Amino acid sequence: MVGLGTNLIHGDDSLSRVPDVVQPINVSTTYRYDDDPDKLRIAAERGDEIIGVPYYSRLSHPNSEKVEQLLQEAVFGNDKHVIIYNSGLSAFFAALTFLNPKVLAIGKGYHGCHGIANIFTRLTHLKQISLEDDFNQLSKGDVIHLETPVNPEGTAFDINYFANEAHKRGAYLIVDATFAPPPLQDPFLHGADIVMHSATKYFGGHSDLLAGALITKNLNWKEKLVSDRLLLGTNIANLESFFLLRSLRTYELRILKQSSNAENLVKYLFENINQYKILSNIYHSSLQNEQFVKDQLTGGHSPTFSILLTDEKLARILPSKLKYFHHATSLGGVESLIEWRAMSDTEISTKLLRVSVGIENIADLINDFHQALKSLENIETV
Numbered sequence: 536m537v538g539l540g541t542n543l544i545h546g547d548d549s550l551s552r553v554p555d556v557v558q559p560i561n562v563s564t565t566y567r568y569d570d571d572p573d574k575l576r577i578a579a580e581r582g583d584e585i586i587g588v589p590y591y592s593r594l595s596h597p598n599s600e601k602v603e604q605l606l607q608e609a610v611f612g613n614d615k616h617v618i619i620y621n622s623g624l625s626a627f628f629a630a631l632t633f634l635n636p637k638v639l640a641i642g643k644g645y646h647g648c649h650g651i652a653n654i655f656t657r658l659t660h661l662k663q664i665s666l667e668d669d670f671n672q673l674s675k676g677d678v679i680h681l682e683t684p685v686n687p688e689g690t691a692f693d694i695n696y697f698a699n700e701a702h703k704r705g706a707y708l709i710v711d712a713t714f715a716p717p718p719l720q721d722p723f724l725h726g727a728d729i730v731m732h733s734a735t736k737y738f739g740g741h742s743d744l745l746a747g748a749l750i751t752k753n754l755n756w757k758e759k760l761v762s763d764r765l766l767l768g769t770n771i772a773n774l775e776s777f778f779l780l781r782s783l784r785t786y787e788l789r790i791l792k793q794s795s796n797a798e799n800l801v802k803y804l805f806e807n808i809n810q811y812k813i814l815s816n817i818y819h820s821s822l823q824n825e826q827f828v829k830d831q832l833t834g835g836h837s838p839t840f841s842i843l844l845t846d847e848k849l850a851r852i853l854p855s856k857l858k859y860f861h862h863a864t865s866l867g868g869v870e871s872l873i874e875w876r877a878m879s880d881t882e883i884s885t886k887l888l889r890v891s892v893g894i895e896n897i898a899d900l901i902n903d904f905h906q907a908l909k910s911l912e913n914i915e916t917v
């Protein structure tokens with residue numbers, strides 16, 4: 536079997552249309568039909584054969600095809616089908632549009648996904664329940680949406696448990712696995728029906744593109760999702776898919792380094808928490824002891840975690856004291872970020888900071904946190 540790193544470089548070679556080693560930026564929105572008149576078919580006869588041959592970029596284009604093939608071949612496996620979108624939220628919107636549940640059980644997690652669910656409630660009277668509610672309210676065709684590891688904490692939930700709860704009622708399980716893409720975890724092994732990713736994060740990895748992906752084992756679902764995507768206009772753009780292809784070449788190196796950096800930084804902070812007067816808690820799956828966490832995160836923990844400080848004022852100031860963590864939203868890039876999360880999430884504690892760990896030298900990241908936490912110890916809080 537070919538290794539991930541090799542596959543990420545060569546898994547899309549068969550789709551190369553030119554000899555260029557680097558896939559060219561491809562800006563055409565339209566593609567010439569076959570020169571041979573005998574091969575031309577009217578739309579009604581072409582039927583659902585809309586996957587594969589690019590003819591209009593809202594449907595697909597050479598670089599979006601390459602991204603899908605590469606993610607399928609190298610990252611998710613050829614028993615899966617990948618549908619790429621122009622953002623993570625477009626992917627979630629597409630999944631809900633396609634499954635069209637009457638009841639959606641949705642847990643904590645990215646506030647934007649709750650925003651999308653609220654649009655469905657407005658348009659279709661979708662009933663929303665939480666993951667703690669009675670799942671007997673779910674019936675055939677309904678959906679449980681689970682984010683694991685969850686944003687912003689980076690703690691994990693038991694996928695098998697939620698898959699069973701969904702399946703015994705004929706409902707489906709969507710797992711938003713943005714925080715721990717393969718090879719860190721594979722939600723399909725634990726019963727997910729659809730896996731979604733904000734590819735803006737680790738797959739993109741350079742904070743310079745927006746993209747999303749849905750992954751399913753069901754080819755028929757892929758065909759329907761691609762038909763919907765054509766009408767919704769949510770295919771990934773030309774330039775973004777060029778950048779995403781570039782990013783995927785180094786994906787294995789980045790995700791493994793980011794994951795081990797995060798685990799080391801969390802370990803350091805956890806073991807030294809008594810040394811830092813202003814640090815009151817650390818959240819991350821590497822600090823969880825449940826067996827399912829070990830079973831799920833077999834390839835490593837999420838490169839994103841959260842800390843809780845003793846006071847809101849300190850949480851506001853800490854980012855400005857760090858040298859190697861930009862104060863910015865988002866996650867997954869090679870550069871470390873920290874965010875006073877209350878600036879973008881109305882539901883979150885004002886003492887919480889989310890940390891996205893990059894690929895910098897781990898000793899530098901630890902030293903940076905040490906000096907920043909120490910520098911705030913004598914700040915007055917009321």
Ligand SMILES: Cc1ncc(COP(=O)(O)O)c(C=O)c1O
Pocket residue numbers: 622623624625645647648682686711713714732733734735736745746747865
């Ligand atoms: C867990 C999770 N899901 C989905 C999204 C949405 O992705 P995008 O910003 O690519 O639309 C985000 C964005 O932060 C996220 O963290």
